[in-house]
Amino acid sequence: MESRKTPVASPQKLSLMSSPMRAVVRLRRTAHAFKKGYLSGDKLLQRQFSLGKGKLTGVANQASLNSSQYFTFDPAGPFHVTKPKRRKKKSRNPRVLYPESSKKYLPAEHKSKATRFLLLFVAIICFQILNAIENLDDNLMKYDLDGLEKTMAREVFGQPLVIERVMGLLKDYLATHVHNKPLVLSFNGPSGVGKSHIGWLLAKHFRSVMGPHSVLHYFTMHHCPVGTSVSTCQLELSETIGDMVARAEMEEIIPVFILDEVEFMPETLLETLGGFFQKNQTNEYLNAVYVLISNLGGEEIVHRFLQNVSDDSLQPQEKLDELQSALRPILSHVHSFWTGVEIVPFGLLEKTHILSCFYEEMMSEGIYPNASHIERLAGQLSYYKKAGKEFGRTGCKQVVAKVNLL
Numbered sequence: 001m002e003s004r005k006t007p008v009a010s011p012q013k014l015s016l017m018s019s020p021m022r023a024v025v026r027l028r029r030t031a032h033a034f035k036k037g038y039l040s041g042d043k044l045l046q047r048q049f050s051l052g053k054g055k056l057t058g059v060a061n062q063a064s065l066n067s068s069q070y071f072t073f074d075p076a077g078p079f080h081v082t083k084p085k086r087r088k089k090k091s092r093n094p095r096v097l098y099p100e101s102s103k104k105y106l107p108a109e110h111k112s113k114a115t116r117f118l119l120l121f122v123a124i125i126c127f128q129i130l131n132a133i134e135n136l137d138d139n140l141m142k143y144d145l146d147g148l149e150k151t152m153a154r155e156v157f158g159q160p161l162v163i164e165r166v167m168g169l170l171k172d173y174l175a176t177h178v179h180n181k182p183l184v185l186s187f188n189g190p191s192g193v194g195k196s197h198i199g200w201l202l203a204k205h206f207r208s209v210m211g212p213h214s215v216l217h218y219f220t221m222h223h224c225p226v227g228t229s230v231s232t233c234q235l236e237l238s239e240t241i242g243d244m245v246a247r248a249e250m251e252e253i254i255p256v257f258i259l260d261e262v263e264f265m266p267e268t269l270l271e272t273l274g275g276f277f278q279k280n281q282t283n284e285y286l287n288a289v290y291v292l293i294s295n296l297g298g299e300e301i302v303h304r305f306l307q308n309v310s311d312d313s314l315q316p317q318e319k320l321d322e323l324q325s326a327l328r329p330i331l332s333h334v335h336s337f338w339t340g341v342e343i344v345p346f347g348l349l350e351k352t353h354i355l356s357c358f359y360e361e362m363m364s365e366g367i368y369p370n371a372s373h374i375e376r377l378a379g380q381l382s383y384y385k386k387a388g389k390e391f392g393r394t395g396c397k398q399v400v401a402k403v404n405l406l
């Protein structure tokens with residue numbers, strides 16, 4: 001009988017039957033390895049990485065191979081690779097150590113000519129600045145403007161802003177001797193508010209510090225009365241101004257021309273006078289101070305002054321600036337040279353200021369200033385009444401006449 005041949009199992013069935021067996025064999029080997037004290041392949045691999053070894057052992061290779069090819073119940077732990085620590089660099093000592101036997105020398109200094117010239121230039125500039133400041137002080141001391149300011153503050157009543165403005169303009173102009181135009185001041189206001197009195201104080205002061213040949217106090221009604229030829233007045237005024245500025249230029253001083261009663265000047269005389277206020281003149285005519293005193297614009301000043309008495313929103317300086325703006329077109333209509341003139345408006349005087357005028361006049365005349373007597377004299381004058389205040393209509397103009405009647 002023919003022997004029956006057993007059929008050969010297919011490779012697919014063999015692989016299916018052998019997989020569980022292989023897993024059992026692998027588990028037994030792992031248990032046997034634990035019994036002998038060996039570590040698992042994964043833990044051994046972690047220890048080798050921590051020790052910095054570059055090669056893996058055979059057991060680790062086998063364990064890694066088995067764990068990568070077959071399923072196990074062991075959790076796969078993450079690999080922690082520690083980086084080698086870098087050594088800190090020691091800081092070098094910045095000091096240069098010289099041998100004890102050798103001498104120490106500082107580096108040679110290279111002298112720069114540019115630095116020397118720069119220091120010399122700075123010294124020259126500082127010297128010029130100090131010299132300029134000293135020259136300004138010398139000019140102001142020559143005219144004794146501090147004494148003038150004290151005199152005006154003592155003898156002029158009710159016009160503190162006027163005194164401040166006049167002294168500020170004089171100090172700025174008289175501080176130097178080089179100018180591009182003369183200083184022209186215009187005192188405007190009603191009668192009796194102190195315009196002519198300040199003009200008289202200016203003439204008296206500058207005559208005492210510069211001499212009578214450097215100050216001209218000109219009264220129109222006296223020097224050019226009605227009936228006199230205007231051409232003669234023009235010629236006399238022009239020659240007087242020319243001689244004074246020429247002499248003042250030689251003495252390096254600035255002359256002062258005070259012209260009162262300008263409202264009575266003829267138009268041709270105003271034209272002649274305006275020619276000296278121009279910029280296109282020789283140097284000696286540019287260094288001069290002109291003071292024009294008149295009642296021009298007095299009515300406008302009275303109107304605006306009384307209107308602003310009860311207005312507390314405006315400061316005193318703002319009220320003065322408003323008066324200047326209102327006066328300029330009125331004065332420019334009289335003559336065009338008033339467009340470039342420094343206008344100084346004089347406000348009304350209060351009754352307290354008029355009482356001070358009576359007191360000062362009585363003291364100068366040697367009369368005992370009785371308070372009740374002064375009140376009685378002041379009550380004889382007329383006043384504007386506004387916002388609970390009284391302002392004199394004629395100011396202190398009638399004070400001298402009232403005192404002379406005593």
